[in-house]
Amino acid sequence: MPPQPGPRQEPRVVSQLGTVQPLEFVLEPGLSLLDAVARPLRLAGFTSAVLELAGGAFGPFAYVLPAAAPDAMHAAWYSAPRTPSGGARLERGCVTFGQRTSQDGFEDWLHCHAVWQEAAGRRGGHILPEESRVAAPITARAWGLGGMGFRVAADPETNFALFAPIAQPVRPGGRRAIALRIRPDEDLPKALAAACRDHGFNRAILRGSLGSLDGACFANGGKVPDYATEFLVTQGRVGPDGVTLSILLADMAGQLHEGQLQAGQNPVCITFEGILEEVPGP
16 A cells, blocks of 8 residues: 555544444435434434444435545545446445534534445445435434544544544443544554453444455455455454454445454554444453
8 A cells, every 4th residue: 555645643543432322213215315314313412423224225326436546645545426327225334423624613424334236236335425315214223422422633644534533521321432543554453452452341342333444354365455445344343352353345446345354464544433332241
């Protein structure tokens, strides 16, 4: 992978301790993905959350794929937007929902990686949240955040504006959790284990997490050579016996790869965003 354009930032694993509260709702047809996610979360009183989406459809639908950067200002970039005729049927997706700066202060924003069926076949990538409209109801499992949140901030190392954890007002109830942002070149499974150790979590489960990897090495020996990828977590656990992390990943051609990652061989490309929810017990 080309080097990051800016100076190395610390800490390499950015984390904030807080709580999560589970919610379930359906994304309303006729709304943009951003509005369909924001409305029920706002009604429940949350300004940040992570979500796991399943089923339903989009139309119109727009997305981008990871791509080579056109210059040295970034280590990787995005393809031109793709808008498949006939929209897409969603298989599954993960979402980070939070805030970004606006003229009036802050506004809702989200980051979504997903897998879907379009006319050309099964594809995956980064969904554009304002250009994509819900065409058939999508089931959402969400975890609203208390005491922590996600906010977009300029990142000098990558030259991207990225979600990062922040402290937020504490909410009553919920289960302890960690909001995470993992920086480039950090091995993802090792960084997740380190975050749990730092916050005294013996066991944890990943919720609604996504990011990019510099290629991928799977436990079954499979490899993805592309240095820019987009992935979503399908199952992730941290415990005394180590980290088990399974993903669905789109390469620079939009082709999909899936499986369990091999620890020690999967560095982050640009960013990883996620929630580690503590699992009670020894």
